[in-house]
Amino acid sequence: MQTDDVGNPIWLNTYGDAPGRRFAEKIEIKQCSVGYIICGTLLNSNFDEDKGFLLRIGNDGALIWMRFYAMSDLSPNHTSFKDVDQTETGNFIVTGHTLNLSNPSLLETETILMLVDNTGTPIWSYSYPSNAINPDGTVTQEINTGESLTVLNDGYAVVGQVFQNQIDNLACELFTVDSNGLYVWYRLLPDTNAGGNRALGMNAVSNGTLRDLPGGDLVFIGGYQNNAALLRFDNSGTFITAKYFGNSRDQHGTSFHAEAEGNAGFTFVGPSEVAITSGITTTINLDFRVGRTTVGFATGCEEGDFIPTVINREVIPRIILPSFEDVTNRTPRTAIHGPLNWTENVICQNCTCVPVIDISCDYEIAGPGVVIDWDPAPGTITFVEVRRDGELIGTVDGNTFTDDPSPGLHRYEMSFFNNEPSCAPTHSVCDVEVSPSVPIQLVTDLVIRTTDENADESTICLVADLEELGRTPQLVTSTELLSAELGSEHPQHNPVAWLLLGEYPHQQPLSDSDNEQLVQYLLSGGSLYIEGADVGFSVSADLQNALGFTALEQGSANGEVPVLEGLNSEHGLDLSEFSAEYSGSGQFVDHLAPAGEGSGAVFQNGGGVGQITAVYHDASVASSSSHRVVTSSTVLSGYLGNQFGLVEQMVASLGTPATSGSPQFLRADANGDGVINIGDAVFGLGYLFGGTPAICRDALDSNDDGANDIGDPIYSLAFLFSGGFAPPAPFPSCGEDPSSDSLDCLGTVSCP
Template sequence: MVCLALLIPTIVVAQPDVIVGDLPNTNAYGTNTGTGIYAYSVATTSCNIGTANLNWQANNNQHPVIAQDMWRLHEGRFTQIGSSWLKHGFCALQNTGLCAGCGGGGGCLSYLTPGCADPYSAGLNGNQSNLGPRSQVNAFTGFFPYPYNAPPCPSGQGTICRRVQVQESDMVGLPGALFFVSGQYVASDDADFGNQANNASYRRVNVSQSGNHSLSFVGGTQQQAPPIQAWQDNQPSVTLVDVEVPNEGLFIAGYDVTDNGNGTYNYEYAVYNMYSDRSARSFSVPYPAGATIIDHGFHDLTWHSGEPYDGTDWNVTLLPGIGISWETDTFASNQNANAMRWSMMFNFYFTSDAPPAPNSATLGLFKPGPAGAPDELNFDVLAPSGNFLPGVQNLACDLGATTDPSVNLYWTNPETYTSITVRRDGTTIAILSGGATAYTDANASYGLTTYTVQAEQAAVPAAEIPCQINITPQPQSNFSCSQPDPEASDVLLTWSNGMMYDAISLSRNGTLIATLGGSTTSYTDTGASVSSHFYTMSASAGGVTTATLDCDITVLPPPPLGFTVTAPTVAAGFDPGTGAGSFSAILTAIESPSNTGYPNPVSGYSLALVFDGSLAVVSALDETVVPADLDFFDGQWGDGWVTIGAVVSFTSASSLDLSSDVNLARVEFNTNPGGLIGQMNPVSSALSWQNGVNGGGLPVDNLIVVGSSPMAPSFVHGQINLVPGAGETFVRGDINDDSVINIADAVAGLTYLFSGGPAGCIDAVDTNDDGQANVADGVYLLGFLFSGGAAPPAPSPNCGSDMTADALECATYNSCP
C-alpha cells in the first residue's frame, strides 16, 4: 500500500502595517487667556512594517490620520489628561534607518513602502488647518468622510483650538507625577488586514512648571506600546487585560489594588478604548453585601474645539451584593452621549473595607452590533471579596397619604430569602416573611425619611437597600394681597389651605408679622405703610414647613383731596392822560365736600398767578383778609406775575377751615402807565393761575397743604377789566371804609340816608348798582348779609372803579390804593 502526501503551499498575502516608529519632538504653544488650558503637538514618525504599500493619498480618505494624546501617572492613578484632533496625512517620504528594509528615494509619494519611515514634525501635527475631528473617524475600519467637516474654532481659543489641550492644573504642582505623550495612526488599508492593535506608541516627558509648560523627553519611544502600557511599565503591580469585541475592536483594561494598612483598600480601574467603534457606555465591578464602599470616583476627558459629544460624567449606582456600576446614556437615547470612544481612557475607582479577590468586571458596549453580537464583555479583575447574597432590588418609596402620612414600599426579590426586615431611619418597623415584596408604613412622618429593606437567608444577611422620601404637608395656594380700602394702607392677605396645619406664618419684607392658627385663610396687615411690600407665607405640620408662597403689592396713598382756588374778575378805572389807576384782587379757596375727612385742616398754601404786565403791576400783598393769624406770609412779584406763600402755624396749633369760600390773600395793583397813556378804550387782562412760576428762586406751584401733604387744587381763573376815565377805586358795600362788609356798613348807609351821617364814597352806598343811593340799597345789603341774597356787584369784594355810568361820586375811599 502506497500513501501519497500532497504538500499545499501556504498563500501569504502582502499587507501594509503602520506603526508609530518614533515620537521625536513636541511643540508647546501656550494658552488663551482665561481658559487655563495649554496647547501642544507631538511629532510622529511612521513605519510601514508590513509587506505592501500603505496608501497615503492627499485628496481622498485613503490616507492615515494621526491622534496625539497626553497622560499622567500620579499617586497610583493613570489618567488621560490631553487629546488633539487628528492630523490628516498628505504624502509620505520614504526615509530609511528607523525601520528595516526600506529602499528609500522617490520623494514624497502617495504611499509608504514597506520598511520605510515618514516623519511628520510637531509643527505639521500642530497645524490647525489640517486637523480634523476624531468624531468623524471609525478607528476599527479606518473610514472617514472626505472632505471632513471641521467646525470653526470657538471664540477666544485661537491658540489652543484642535491641538493637544491640557488643563494647567493637571500638570503643575503635582510632586512625583510622571507624564507621557502618545501617537496613534488609523488607516483603512491597515485596518482591512486587522493590524490596528500595534498602531500606538508612547514616550515619557517632563513638564516645565513655568512659562508655556514645555515638554522634554525622558527615555526613548516605546514602539507598538499603547499608552496604558505606561501604567504597568512604571507601576509593576498593575495588571493589563485585553478586552476584545468579537469581530470588532479592542479595549485594554488595567487594574491595581492597594492595601492602605488601615483595613481599607483602594481599587483602581482604567479602561482604554484602542480602536473599537462600538465604544463603551458602562462599567461595573461586583462587591459583596457585607462590604462598604467608602468613597468612589470617575475620570474622563473633556471633548473640545466643537466636537459634538456630551461631556456629562457617568452616573454611579451602588447595589450591595451585586456591584458598583458607572454608566452614560444609551445609544438609542443619545447618540452623542459621553461614551468611551476610540483612543480615550476612563478611570473608575473606589475605596472599600473588603480585601481583594478574583472576580469579573463587566464592560457594556454603546453602539449596537450585528445580530448575535454581545452587548457587554466580561473580563478578570480583582474586586472586593465577601458574601455575595444580593439584596432586594428595585426598591421604591411611594407616598400613600399626605394629610395623615403613609408610605408604600415595593421591591423585587432576586433570591429566595428566609426573612426581610424593614427599617425607618435605622429603627426596625417590620420583620416580614422572605417572600414579601411590599410594605405600607401607616405611621410615617413629615420630612425626609430613609427606609431600608434588608433580606436574610439562613442567618446570612444581604445588604440593606435604602430609599428616601421627603413628605411635605399639602401645599397652600391662591395667595394674594390687595388694598381693599383706597383710603387706608391696610393690606388684605387671602389664601387657600390644602389641609389642617399646626401653624401658618406670614412675613412682610422678610420680617415675621403674624403666626396664625392652622385653619386661617385671611389676615389684614394694619401695619403696612404707603410703599412696596413683599409678603411670604408658609404653613407647618409635624415640624415640616410647606413651600413658601409670595405676593407683592404697592400700597398707594389715599386719592388726593379736592380744593378750588379762585381769582376774581375786577374792574378799575384809569386816567387816560396819565395812565394812573389802582385796584385790588382777593384770592379765595374752598374745599370739596366729597373729600375724605371733610373739612380737612389746611396748614398752609402757595399761590402763583400771571397777568398782562403791560397793563398792571403788583404794588403790595395784604394778609389781613385771611380769617386766621398766620405764622408766615410772604410773596414775590415781577413783570406779569405774583407768588404767595403762607403757613398757618409752624406748630400745627391752628389751621384754616375751607368748608366755605375763604380769603387767602389780597393783591394790590396799580395800572401800568406805559401801557395805558392815551388809551381811550376799555382793555382787559386774564388773571390766571399757573404752576411753575419762577421769580428768580425755585418754581412755585399752586398747592393747598393738609397736614404735611400738598394737594394740587383746581382753578377758577379771573380777569382784570380797565376802563378809561373811571373814578375813584372803592369796594361796593364797604360804606364805612373799613375793608370789611358787615352789619356796620348797613347801619352807616341808613344813617347817611336818613340821619345825615357821613359817607365819603356815595358809589359804595349804591349796593345794588342802580345808580341811586336810597333805602333799596340798605335792604339789598341786609339781604346779602342775612338772607342769602346776591352779593354787591363789582367792584366787590375787590377794589375797583364803578363801571356803570351814573351821577354818583366817590370823593374819598381810603381802603383802596
C-alpha cells in the first residue's frame, strides 16, 4: 500500500494471493531507481517446503514481476528471504537462509546471499555455513540466518543470527563478501553466558537493520541483556564501539536511521516493556521506544557502554543452484483506515538518569523471609518503591528490604527514583519461590518450574490437582532437591518429578548438572514428567536414553499445533480419550519419536502433519530399572481439555509403585477416591454416556461380569440403597482382580 504524507491511502494491492497460500510476517521493501523491490517468505504447511519470494512493482503498484525461489532441488527444501536491496548496476541482492545443503534432513539452516538481475534471474548464489571448532578439534556446523544486508562499494555486508550448538544459545554474525559473493571476513559475537542471559542472543538482530556509513564503517541495531543496542565496526571487521539503551526490561532495537548519513547521529526504534503505575497497581505494557543519539551513540539517558566478545572465523561459501517460478496475479483492494490514538511518554530528555541497579533476592526459611539487597552508586537514589506481584508494599531510602510473604512464587519489582523530575525510574525485577519447610522424605511430587516467567495458572492448577489426588507436591525452581529420599516416607506413592522447561521463546535448557541429576534420579526408580520446547535438544545422550525417545527435528519457527490428538502408548499410558485443542506456541515444537522397548507415543499434533509431541516410556519393559517417563514438547499450560483428568491419568502411570503383579483396585470404587458412594455411580454413568475417562475399568465393573455397561451403576446403587449384594472381590479392601477378563486397570491413587 502507498499513502500520502499524512497516511491517506493512494493505492492498495495484493500480490501472489491464492487459496491456502500464506506469507510470513517478515516483509522487507526497498525503493529502487524506479518503483520498489520486496522480499519475504511463502509459507507451506510443512516447514521444509517454504520458499523465498521477490516482488518488483512500479511507482503506481503495478506488477513488474514476482518469483518464488527454492535454493535446491533436494528434499526437504526450505528457503526464507529476510532483506533485499538494489545494487548500483540495477541488480538485486537478497539474504536469508536455506537448509544445510550437506544434510537437509536435519532441518538446520545456513545464511544465504543471492544476486539476481533486474528480471529476477539468478546470477550467483551462495550459502555461508558457520563452523565452530570444538575443544577436541572436531568441527560442528551451527545454525545461522541472514537478517539484514547493505550494499558496499566493492561487495556486500550481512548481519544475522547464529544458534550455537544449542538452540537457546544465540549469537550474532557480521560478515562481508566481495561483488562475486566470495568471503572477505567474518565475525561472530557469541552469547557471553552460554544458554543463559543471551547477552547478544534472543534480541540480537531479529529484524534489525545494518547500515554502512560514508567512511566505510558498519553500524547495526540489536539487543544487549534485554536492552536496545547499537554496535559499530570498521570496514575490516574491527570493533569500534557499542552502547545499550534501556533499564533491563524486555526491549530491543529493530530499526534505525543514520541522520545526515551518520554525521548527525542516529535515531532508533524498537519495542519496550513499560511499567504504568496507578495507585497500588502496576501494569506492564509493550510500547514503542524511540531514541536519538549523537555520532558516538550517546543519548544521555539510561545507557551504558559494553564491549562484546568478537571471534574471527573463516567461512567457505557453498554454491547454490536455485530454481524459481513466475507469479502473475495482482488484485487491487480498497483500504479501510482511521486515525490511531497514541500517548507520548518522555522517558528521559537532557538529564542524568538513574543507572541500572543490580539487585539480589534470597529467601531464608529460618527468617527473616525474603531479603532484597542493592548497592547503588552514592547520590544516585532518592527513594525506592517495592512492589510484590504488582502491589506497592513499601517505600525505603536505604539499600535493603525484607518481606515475609505467603508461600508461593512472588515477583518483586524495585523502582529506583532520584530528584530529577524528567527522569523515569529504573526498574529491577526478581522472582522468589517461598515454600514452607517440608522434609524431602514427605514430598511425593517435585514441580520444577525452571523458566524465568511467573508461574502460570496451569502450574498452580497442577499443584492443586496433585494435592486433590492425595499426593504431597512441592513447587521449586531447580533440580537440586531431586534425591533418592524423595517421598521415601510415602511408600504407597511412587515419587514423580514434574519438570516444566517452558515454551518458545522463554524455554530454559538443561545444564550438565541437571542432566546428571535427572539420570541418577531415574535410575533410582523415580518417575518424571518433562515438558518444553527444548526437550529434544538440551538433554544429554544418557538422559535421552533413559527417557526412551529420540528427537527427529526441532519444528518450524512458524509451526502451529491447533489440536493435541491423544494416543495409546500400548505400554501402560492411554491418552486416546484426551484429545483437545491446544493454545500454546506452535513454534519450534520438537518432533519426538519413541525409542526402544517400553516406549510409545501418547500425543501428536492434530494439525495433519503427523508430528509426535509426547512419548511415554516404561523402563521396566526392557531393563532392570523401574522408572517411567512422559516427555512432551508441548506444555500443560496450552492444553485446553480436562487437565485434572489428564494429570490423574499420568499419575496413575507415573505415580503408582512398580509391582510384579497386577494393579490393585477396589471393586465399585469407580472414581478411585477410596470410598464407595453415589459418586461412583455418577462417575460410571459419566464414563458410559458422557465421555468421562477412566484409568481403571476393572473398578467400574461393579458386578464383575467382565463388561462396563449400565448394569454396573445399577448394581452399585442397589448395594448402597436397596440392600443389594456387595461387590465381588476385591472388596471391601484393595486387591488384584481374581477374575479373568479383557478390562484393564492402570492402578488407582487410593490403592497401593
